[in-house]
Amino acid sequence: xxxxxxxxxxxxxxxxxxxxxxxxxxxxxxxxxxxxxxxxxxxxxxxxxxxxxxxxxxxxxxxxxxxxxxxxxxxxxxxxxxxxxxxxxxxxxxxxxxxxxxxxxxxxxxxxxxxxxxxxxxxxxxxxxxxxxxxxxxxxxxxxxxxxxxxxxxxxxxxxxxxxxxxxxxxxxxxxxxxxxxxxxxxxxxxxxxxxxxxxxxxxxxxxxxxxxxxxxxxxxxxxxxxxxxxxxxxxxxxxxxxxxxxxxxxxxxxxxxxxxxxxxxxxxxxxxxxxxxxxxxxxxxxxxxxxxxxxxxxxxxxxxxxxxxxxxxxxxxxxxxxxxxxxxxxxxxxxxxxxxxxxxxxxxxxxxxxxxxxxxxxxxxxxxxxxxxxxxxxxxxxxxxxxxxxxxxxxxxxxxxxxxxxxxxxxxxxxxxxxxxxxxxxxxxxxxxxxxxxxxxxxxxxxxxxxxxxxxxxxxxxxxxxxxxxx
Amino acid sequence: xxxxxxxxxxxxxxxxxxxxxxxxxxxxxxxxxxxxxxxxxxxxxxxxxxxxxxxxxxxxxxxxxxxxxxxxxxxxxxxxxxxxxxxxxxxxxxxxxxxxxxxxxxxxxxxxxxxxxxxxxxxxxxxxxxxxxxxxxxxxxxxxxxxxxxxxxxxxxxxxxxxxxxxxxxxxxxxxxxxxxxxxxxxxxxxxxxxxxxxxxxxxxxxxxxxxxxxxxxxxxxxxxxxxxxxxxxxxxxxxxxxxxxxxxxxxxxxxxxxxxxxxxxxxxxxxxxxxxxxxxxxxxxxxxxxxxxxxxxxxxxxxxxxxxxxxxxxxxxxxxxxxxxxxxxxxxxxxxxxxxxxxxxxxxxxxxxxxxxxxxxxxxxxxxxxxxxxxxxxxxxxxxxxxxxxxxxxxxxxxxxxxxxxxxxxxxxxxxxxxxxxxxxxxxxxxxxxxxxxxxxxxxxxxxxxxxxxxxxxxxxxxxxxxxxxx
Numbered sequence: 001x002x003x004x005x006x007x008x009x010x011x012x013x014x015x016x017x018x019x020x021x022x023x024x025x026x027x028x029x030x031x032x033x034x035x036x037x038x039x040x041x042x043x044x045x046x047x048x049x050x051x052x053x054x055x056x057x058x059x060x061x062x063x064x065x066x067x068x069x070x071x072x073x074x075x076x077x078x079x080x081x082x083x084x085x086x087x088x089x090x091x092x093x094x095x096x097x098x099x100x101x102x103x104x105x106x107x108x109x110x111x112x113x114x115x116x117x118x119x120x121x122x123x124x125x126x127x128x129x130x131x132x133x134x135x136x137x138x139x140x141x142x143x144x145x146x147x148x149x150x151x152x153x154x155x156x157x158x159x160x161x162x163x164x165x166x167x168x169x170x171x172x173x174x175x176x177x178x179x180x181x182x183x184x185x186x187x188x189x190x191x192x193x194x195x196x197x198x199x200x201x202x203x204x205x206x207x208x209x210x211x212x213x214x215x216x217x218x219x220x221x222x223x224x225x226x227x228x229x230x231x232x233x234x235x236x237x238x239x240x241x242x243x244x245x246x247x248x249x250x251x252x253x254x255x256x257x258x259x260x261x262x263x264x265x266x267x268x269x270x271x272x273x274x275x276x277x278x279x280x281x282x283x284x285x286x287x288x289x290x291x292x293x294x295x296x297x298x299x300x301x302x303x304x305x306x307x308x309x310x311x312x313x314x315x316x317x318x319x320x321x322x323x324x325x326x327x328x329x330x331x332x333x334x335x336x337x338x339x340x341x342x343x344x345x346x347x348x349x350x351x352x353x354x355x356x357x358x359x360x361x362x363x364x365x366x367x368x369x370x371x372x373x374x375x376x377x378x379x380x381x382x383x384x385x386x387x388x389x390x391x392x393x394x395x396x397x398x399x400x401x402x403x404x405x406x407x408x409x410x411x412x413x414x415x416x417x418x419x420x421x422x423x424x425x426x427x428x429x430x431x432x433x434x435x436x437x438x439x440x441x442x443x444x445x446x447x448x449x450x451x452x453x454x455x456x457x458x459x460x461x462x463x464x465x466x467x468x469x470x471x472x
Numbered sequence: 473x474x475x476x477x478x479x480x481x482x483x484x485x486x487x488x489x490x491x492x493x494x495x496x497x498x499x500x501x502x503x504x505x506x507x508x509x510x511x512x513x514x515x516x517x518x519x520x521x522x523x524x525x526x527x528x529x530x531x532x533x534x535x536x537x538x539x540x541x542x543x544x545x546x547x548x549x550x551x552x553x554x555x556x557x558x559x560x561x562x563x564x565x566x567x568x569x570x571x572x573x574x575x576x577x578x579x580x581x582x583x584x585x586x587x588x589x590x591x592x593x594x595x596x597x598x599x600x601x602x603x604x605x606x607x608x609x610x611x612x613x614x615x616x617x618x619x620x621x622x623x624x625x626x627x628x629x630x631x632x633x634x635x636x637x638x639x640x641x642x643x644x645x646x647x648x649x650x651x652x653x654x655x656x657x658x659x660x661x662x663x664x665x666x667x668x669x670x671x672x673x674x675x676x677x678x679x680x681x682x683x684x685x686x687x688x689x690x691x692x693x694x695x696x697x698x699x700x701x702x703x704x705x706x707x708x709x710x711x712x713x714x715x716x717x718x719x720x721x722x723x724x725x726x727x728x729x730x731x732x733x734x735x736x737x738x739x740x741x742x743x744x745x746x747x748x749x750x751x752x753x754x755x756x757x758x759x760x761x762x763x764x765x766x767x768x769x770x771x772x773x774x775x776x777x778x779x780x781x782x783x784x785x786x787x788x789x790x791x792x793x794x795x796x797x798x799x800x801x802x803x804x805x806x807x808x809x810x811x812x813x814x815x816x817x818x819x820x821x822x823x824x825x826x827x828x829x830x831x832x833x834x835x836x837x838x839x840x841x842x843x844x845x846x847x848x849x850x851x852x853x854x855x856x857x858x859x860x861x862x863x864x865x866x867x868x869x870x871x872x873x874x875x876x877x878x879x880x881x882x883x884x885x886x887x888x889x890x891x892x893x894x895x896x897x898x899x900x901x902x903x904x905x906x907x908x909x910x911x912x913x914x915x916x917x918x919x920x921x922x923x924x925x926x927x928x929x930x931x932x933x934x935x936x937x938x939x940x941x942x943x944x
Contacts, residue, residue: 030540031547043538097559118499157538
């Protein structure tokens with residue numbers, strides 16, 4: 001079977017770029033840097049990821065909304081830290097036709113400042129709370145660093161949930177729910193991840209605290225897929241989001257958000273793919289099963305009939321099945337669907353028809369397995385589950401093998417991946433380590449485990465562990 | 473049951489505004505005029521409309537893509553008529569952070585100028601044709617007229633298909649397919665419509681010809697929901713979209729587009745709604761059936777059990793069913809779901825349980841009907857089909873009764889709605905009639921019927937009929 005020109009293990013980034021192009025995911029030749037064209041298969045994959053998020057949102061009583069893309073400067077400027085954090089990263093609309101706008105608008109970098117003036121109108125009493133909303137939209141950031149498909153772009157496909165609560169405690173319950181959502185969702189993607197409480201100087205502009213969702217890519221760099229934020233009443237105050245309590249007082253809402261971007265797709269490509277192409281986790285694969293009729297002259301009719309029966313049977317059980325009836329060789333068909341990452345291939349030829357069986361080929365192992373047609377359904381389930389399990393295990397091994405808990409800077413220099421070091425709590429010590437490692441502070445492990453070692457920089461007593469990595 | 477403060481027949485526009493707000497469709501208090509917030513139910517309705525379009529696209533082998541929202545000025549300027557037509561209506565991005573962009577970008581008013589430079593790269597040979605793509609995105613137009621929810625806005629939810637073909641004849645085949653898609657889609661919406669070939673001076677900027685899809689609103693004004701365009705090679709030339717023919721020559725592609733906007737939702741509200749709220753055609757209703765348990769003390773268990781069984785039965789047949797178990801009176805439940813336009817309500821009380829039956833209430837007629845539980849499935853199908861039929865018939869009567877074929881200007885002044893008058897082919901005569909009627913030229917009826925009357929303005933021989941109406 002043809003493989004990528006560049007091997008994944010030899011040059012990860014070149015391999016990534018090649019796959020993105022070969023698998024029909026996006027076109028980077030659009031005349032604005034970092035604004036790429038989503039090609040049909042890339043957009044389809046993203047739509048299935050969106051569907052998985054929508055399902056989670058529906059199951060947790062979030063309602064989908066859509067807020068305008070343009071935000072007036074005056075709305076944006078209400079929360080001071082927020083504009084300080086985002087001001088240099090936004091695109092400004094200044095003219096309409098030949099007229100200058102009275103007030104410039106910006107393209108949403110995220111939607112707090114579009115939503116919260118309206119939340120202030122929607123929420124009147126405690127009966128309106130919690131308010132749980134989400135939207136899936138494109139956001140815009142003026143990235144000046146090197147762009148990379150799905151990983152660093154200027155028009156970003158983005159999921160964001162925004163919730164309002166009676167108090168901090170209820171907002172904390174939402175944070176807990178958001179973590180559960182992340183767990184189920186990432187499990188569907190077969191992606192192990194780490195949660196980090198971001199350090200004060202690197203949290204989301206305006207947040208009380210920020211939890212990042214990080215995965216490790218095979219390049220040994222971490223990729224932040226999303227974040228969960230506790231805002232407390234930091235935004236409710238400037239945007240005047242208040243409610244009447246049961247006692248008749250007025251109180252500010254406490255808020256949370258949860259955001260994830262198209263980087264999810266970047267992680268799927270990078271973590272699971274191989275030299276033949278993508279490997280898509282069954283839960284979100286646009287096509288889960290491809291059926292390939294192996295046709296020899298004279299036996300076409302029976303083979304096509306059995307393929308069609310198998311397809312119907314599996315579709316009726318809710319599987320997403322495609323039968324490739326193109327007039328090309330089976331080998332060319334294998335190539336297409338391996339590249340596109342379809343988890344299970346079923347081959348059916350004249351001898352299989354005679355023997356009332358078919359052949360399963362798992363995308364990740366290329367292992368062949370004869371399966372009686374009479375047990376095809378349970379075999380499909382078993383095979384897809386096993387593949388998902390292997391994808392997860394493979395990624396888990398990558399992560400586990402490159403997460404190093406160490407206590408000195410000398411040790412740190414020996415390892416690639418994610419480094420966990422004692423930390424005294426001072427910004428300058430963490431920044432010093434960033435410089436030495438030429439990496440970034442990820443944050444404090446959310447599991448909060450005790451640390452009895454001194455800070456490797458100032459040697460004072462460490463209060464916790466801090467993680468560092470080179471990151472995208 | 474409560475009704476709208478304003479009656480539909482008394483003040484259509486006030487009624488429309490009231491419904492839009494009461495039914496939780498959109499919030500017009502966003503601080504930019506004409507950019508409204510989609511509230512959960514409005515967004516859900518739009519999503520079901522989008523689903524119906526996607527289904528049509530899938531069945532006709534169109535592939536979904538997503539092109540960037542920002543278009544560089546230089547790409548936009550390549551087709552001269554196009555920029556002349558749209559130049560005064562676009563929003564310009566001039567700055568990123570504190571920097572002025574080297575070249576300003578505009579927000580897409582429609583996507584020809586974003587897509588066609590890339591199509592020029594995608595299409596190499598006749599084997600790449602036809603190329604059939606579509607996207608569902610938001611577009612932006614600097615509307616200066618009075619805005620109106622879903623009907624005239626500045627951020628517009630928009631469907632657009634773009635196709636490329638070997639020649640004019642194949643593009644004409646696509647136009648024919650687009651008309652068939654419109655027919656099936658509009659049938660699902662229970663919306664009768666008219667197709668008009670727009671006059672030369674009012675066609676889409678850059679098109680060879682434009683067909684508009686118009687409906688008549690109860691205000692007696694027409695609403696253009698979308699259009700189908702034949703571009704010939706008008707865009708292929710400036711954007712250099714060529715292909716190698718079977719003979720090895722190079723030729724320009726011929727192109728078509730088909731666009732429809734959120735005005736579809738505006739039409740659904742306006743044409744089908746009544747003083748109790750929305751009436752949503754079953755094919756696109758987010759909830760097709762609402763089940764209301766009628767509960768008296770002591771009999772809760774059985775009623776709830778039967779409701780749940782009925783819901784399961786209907787869901788397993790693919791119906792979208794909601795059971796309203798809220799702790800409020802049945803009357804309040806009726807009010808909610810009538811407002812939201814759910815086509816069929818099923819009431820089940822203790823006596824119904826005893827008699828193994830339930831009560832159907834159709835949203836449009838409020839007619840009650842006892843249905844044995846044993847025949848519930850076929851009864852649901854029959855009842856929803858009949859409701860759809862009535863919605864269509866009702867709208868068809870409105871359109872038919874207000875489409876007047878006349879031959880003189882004096883007659884024209886007597887009628888409301890759509891006027892069909894003989895036309896000699898001269899722009900000045902049509903514009904004269906526009907002025908007299910204080911209306912707009914819709915275009916030539918697509919059915920092209922012969923006309924033996926003189927032009928009512930210049931009295932010269934008319935070559936065809938031309939339609940006029942007040943329009944949104």
